[in-house]
Amino acid sequence: MTARAENVTVYAAPTLAVLANDAKARMQSPYNVTVIVIGSAAAVRRIEQGAVPDALLSVDAELVNYVKQYRSVTSLGNFKLNLICREKTTLEELSRKRIGLANPNTAPIGYRAIAALYWMAVKRNIFKVEDLERYLSVKFEAAQDRMIIEMREFRASGPFLARDDLSASFQLLENGAVDCVFAYVPFAVSRNLEGKYAVISLPEEISFGSDPPMRFIARITLGELEVKRFEAVAIAFTDKGERFVREVVELLRLNPARYGLGV
Numbered sequence: 001m002t003a004r005a006e007n008v009t010v011y012a013a014p015t016l017a018v019l020a021n022d023a024k025a026r027m028q029s030p031y032n033v034t035v036i037v038i039g040s041a042a043a044v045r046r047i048e049q050g051a052v053p054d055a056l057l058s059v060d061a062e063l064v065n066y067v068k069q070y071r072s073v074t075s076l077g078n079f080k081l082n083l084i085c086r087e088k089t090t091l092e093e094l095s096r097k098r099i100g101l102a103n104p105n106t107a108p109i110g111y112r113a114i115a116a117l118y119w120m121a122v123k124r125n126i127f128k129v130e131d132l133e134r135y136l137s138v139k140f141e142a143a144q145d146r147m148i149i150e151m152r153e154f155r156a157s158g159p160f161l162a163r164d165d166l167s168a169s170f171q172l173l174e175n176g177a178v179d180c181v182f183a184y185v186p187f188a189v190s191r192n193l194e195g196k197y198a199v200i201s202l203p204e205e206i207s208f209g210s211d212p213p214m215r216f217i218a219r220i221t222l223g224e225l226e227v228k229r230f231e232a233v234a235i236a237f238t239d240k241g242e243r244f245v246r247e248v249v250e251l252l253r254l255n256p257a258r259y260g261l262g263v
Contacts, residue, residue, distance in 0.1 A: 005032040008240045009053040011043040012036070013107075014167035015183075016057040016076070016232060018190035019259050023247040033244065039107030039165035041222050054241035057248070059184065060108035061231040066222060069237070074245050076232040076252060077261035080207040081112055083200040084173060084193060085180040091203075095126050098159050100172040100181035101136075104151045104220050107165045111218035113182035114138060114149060115227050116206040119214070123205075135160050146215040148224075173197070184230070189260030232261060 008031050012020035017037045024033040038046070040058040044066045047056070056067070057076070064073055083089070089097060104110030114132070118140055121127040133139055135158035139150040156162035161178050163169040166187055172178045180200075188199050205213055208230045216227035234249075236242040252261060 005030050006240060008033040008055075008244055010035045010055045010057065010241075010244060011038050011046070011053045012057040013038070013040045013043075013059040013232075014165050014170075015059050015109075015187040015190075016259075017167070019076075019186075019248060019251060019261075020057050022251050022258075023244060026247045026251070027244060031240065031243070037165075037167060039102065039110075041104075041108060041220065042106035042164065045106075045222060052237050054236070054238045055244045056235040056237075057232070058108075058235065059230065059232050060225075061233045062225045062228060063108070063222075064233060064235060065225070067235060071236045071238065071242055072245070074234045074236070074249060076234055076248065077256070078209060079230045079232065079261055080185045080202070080209040081109070081116060081182060081230070082185055082188065082202055082207070083180050084170070084183045084188060085198045085200060086173065086176070087179075088198045089180060089200060091120060091124060091126055094120070094180065097179040098161065098177070100169040100178035101156055101160055101162045102166050102169045102182075103162050103164050104154055104218060105222070109166050109182060109184060110154070110162070111149065111151060111216075111220060112208055112227055112230075114151065115147075115212065115216045115218070116182065116202065118147070118149070118216075119206045119212070131158075134158070143217075146217050148217045148219055150219045152219060152221050184260075186232075186260035190258065 102110040137155040141148040
């Protein structure tokens with residue numbers, strides 16, 4: 001008698017989609033895994049509205065604070081922010097480029113990219129803060145020891161184009177609509193983008209491989225959160241989710257280089 005299939009639903013950030021799909025391939029019968037690729041902030045909002053998956057692979061550990069009744073949280077490692085451009089580009093040349101972003105209200109890479117742009121403006125004079133506020137419909141508010149970035153009304157214009165998540169913003173680069181996009185190192189590694197595009201490392205201060213020297217508070221539609229170093233996590237909500245996470249952890253043990261996690 002054939003065992004009845006057990007459906008498993010997984011939300012995965014675009015950066016972790018390859019890892020999620022590899023884990024799906026390892027899940028044997030009777031599990032029937034569906035991987036839904038979605039920005040981590042958007043996924044958390046969906047969970048708040050009652051659409052709880054069996055597991056969530058998120059690129060931002062801080063978002064754990066916005067989910068409830070989970071079974072376990074497993075760190076998947078640290079990583080960095082970089083730029084992917086159609087051709088070799090210096091930071092100083094970015095002010096003359098079209099830049100693709102992810103919406104900070106749906107994807108964590110969005111608010112980290114905006115924090116990085118602010119740092120480039122005040123430390124390198126590459127952009128003007130007032131231009132960032134105008135073209136991104138954001139507001140930078142200094143408050144004691146922190147910089148609060150109001151992003152709830154985010155909208156890209158001028159030299160910036162935006163989509164809901166990293167996968168969609170990367171398509172802007174593929175289609176020639178922009179010259180550069182901010183992306184995570186695991187995204188570039190898992191998709192073998194080195195050689196096809198110019199993958200540009202950012203200064204350590206804004207790579208988010210460690211906590212930035214300035215405290216950034218992102219104010220997004222989900223709430224307020226501190227922008228710290230990148231840490232990917234797997235959140236399990238059910239027994240089936242924990243089974244899936246074990247496969248994820250085993251993949252990272254067997255071949256961490258494939259996924260670009262671990263700084």
